[in-house]
Amino acid sequence: MLASFECTVDSGVICTPEFVNDLFEGGIIFHVGDFAVTRIHFLFFLAAFVVIGLLYAAFRTPKVVPGKFSTAMESLVGFVRDEVAIGIIGPDGAKYVAYLLSIFLFLLVGNLFEITPFINFPITSRMALPAFLALLTWVIFVAAGISKQGFRYFLDIIWPPGVPIAMRWLVGLIEVVSIFLVRPFSLAVRIFANLVAGHVMLSLLLTSGFVFITAFQVKSFVGIGWFAIGLGIFVFEIVVSVLQAYIFTLLSAVYIQTSVQPEH
Secondary structure: OOEEOOOOHHHOOEEOOOOOOHHHHOOEEEEEOOEEEEHHHHHHHHHHHHHHHHHHHHHOOOOOOOOHHHHHHHHHHHHHHHHHHHHHHOHHHHHHHHHHHHHHHHHHHHHHHHHOOOOOOOHHHOOHHHHHHHHHHHHHHHHHHHHHHOOHHHHHHHOOOOOOHHHHHHHHHHHHHHHHHHHHHHHHHHHHHHHHHHHHHHHHHHHHHHHHHHOOOOOHHHHHHHHHHHHHHHHHHHHHHHHHHHHHHHHHHHHHHHHHOOOO
8 A cells, every 4th residue: 555645546555644644643533622532542542441441340249159261360360460560670660550550451452452453453552551551660669769768769770889999880871771761761661662563564464365355366376375364464463462561560579579579
């Protein structure tokens, strides 16, 4: 598919919209005052409501013998609590369970939108969302470090103990850049880049395969190959979606742990 400045409806070429964001946001759905709600905004809220709905449906009426769905959700919550929050952060991790569980489920649902029929768009492929969540994690682990250690949190980063004095300034500089710049940036870019790459590959392979197959020409055989590869990547993207949500949550717990337990 091409975007052209000079095109007609009959040419089969997509015209460049007045605003390039229309290519990605799907246009405006409705307005709330002067604020325009696009398809992306709608998907953000949909992911949040899906997470709330799943948790509400699983735990609204506790039972002695829970059903299969409630058992599955309890296992998921228990995994985040025991293996990620408490398992990595330690006893202090109990207070961060709600945050870690929330971002894991939200990112998981948002990532899986990539392979959801009639949606087919991962909300984490827009940099604003991963950047916001990474910044939120950054604020939490910095605040946790200040709460646990006070001003010494910054002092130990700038002038790290246990390092030869001649090297402290260099190690301190590296730590400052790593903690305050690299961590939030890499946390956001990792999930963003993986989901964008998967979304682009799926779109190109499945769309071009469909177009070639429906052309009913020699290139239809090429289209079958593209479509088959696209279906393979479709399955692979399910794994990527789950893995990237887990990695983001895991690294968030690791960063919090380094703030509340600097001796480790």
